[in-house]
Amino acid sequence: MMSIVAALLVPLMLAQTSAAPAGGATAERFAQCVALIDENPARAYEEGMAWAAEAQSMSAYRCAAMGLIAQNRFEEGARRLQSLASAVNPENTGLRVELWSQAGNAWLLAREPGQARSNFTRAITTMQSDPQQLPELLIDRSIAYAMEREWRLAEEDLSRSLDIRPENATALRLRAAARMNQRSFELAEADARAAIRLEPTNQENTLVLGDVLESIRTGAPYERP
Structure with a gap:
């Protein structure tokens, strides 16, 4: 599960460290704490909490929460980030x-889509004034909707994301699945093929196209066993 945590959380942290820490020393310590998560998440949590006790640093609490998530303590980490x-x-x-x-991504890992959706909605509402920041948040919220089988709402978020950033294979692939589950098979096939054109080596795109074609053959949305 660590690879999932890294994919969802660590890059976002490292890309935005300048927004969180108060100064250079804090930024460096934060980066070291985050790097430790890959090697020893339990120790990273302990380091983060020791730092928090010493300095009451937001960055320290944040790293500690990530350490919890990397130990599969998803709910506890999500609540702390929230x-x-x-x-x-x-x-x-x-x-x-x-x-x-x-927090939303941690709730997804905890299989709590309602909690995830709530956090993503807060983020989306906050970022409405900067639409360039919205595509990934909308994709994340669509995943929460899909977990709740709210296919229409998932499709709406993915369409909004694609309006801002049209050539996004992930959004196209997920929208193909959402449309397939609403029996919009032709639109789903078009999305899946568009995703393959953008990322021809991504096997997930090919699998989704296969699901759509099987749905067309049987006349019902296909669910993988």
């Missing part, structure tokens, strides 16, 4: 959005 987002100065919209996004 609490941090609520505690951040409302004027620091970038950091709040990051924390809500991370």
Whole structure:
């Protein structure tokens, strides 16, 4: 599960470290704490909490929460990130959005789509003034909707994401699945083929096209065993 945690959480942290830490020393310590998660998540959690006790640093609490998630303690980590987002100065919209996004992804890992959706919605609402930041958040929320089998709402989020960033194979693939589950088979096939054109070596795109073609053959949405 660590690879999933890294894919969902660590790159976002490393890409945005300037938004969270207060200074150079804090940024360096934060980066070291995050790097430790890959090697020893339990120790990273302990380091984060020791740092938090010493300095009451937002970055310390954040790293500790990530350490919990890397130990498969998804719900506990998600709640901590969610609490941090609520505690951040409302004027620091970038950091709040990051924390809500991370909390949402942790709730997805916990298989709690309702909680995930709530956090993604907070992030989306906060970022409405900067539409270029919305595509990934909309994709994330669509996954929560799909887990709840709210296919129409998932499709709407994915369409909004594609309106902003049209050539996104992930959004096209997920929208193909959402449309397939609403029996819009022709539209689903078009999306799946578009995803393959953008990422021809991604096997997930090919699998989704196969699901759609099987749905067309049987006349009912296909569910993988």
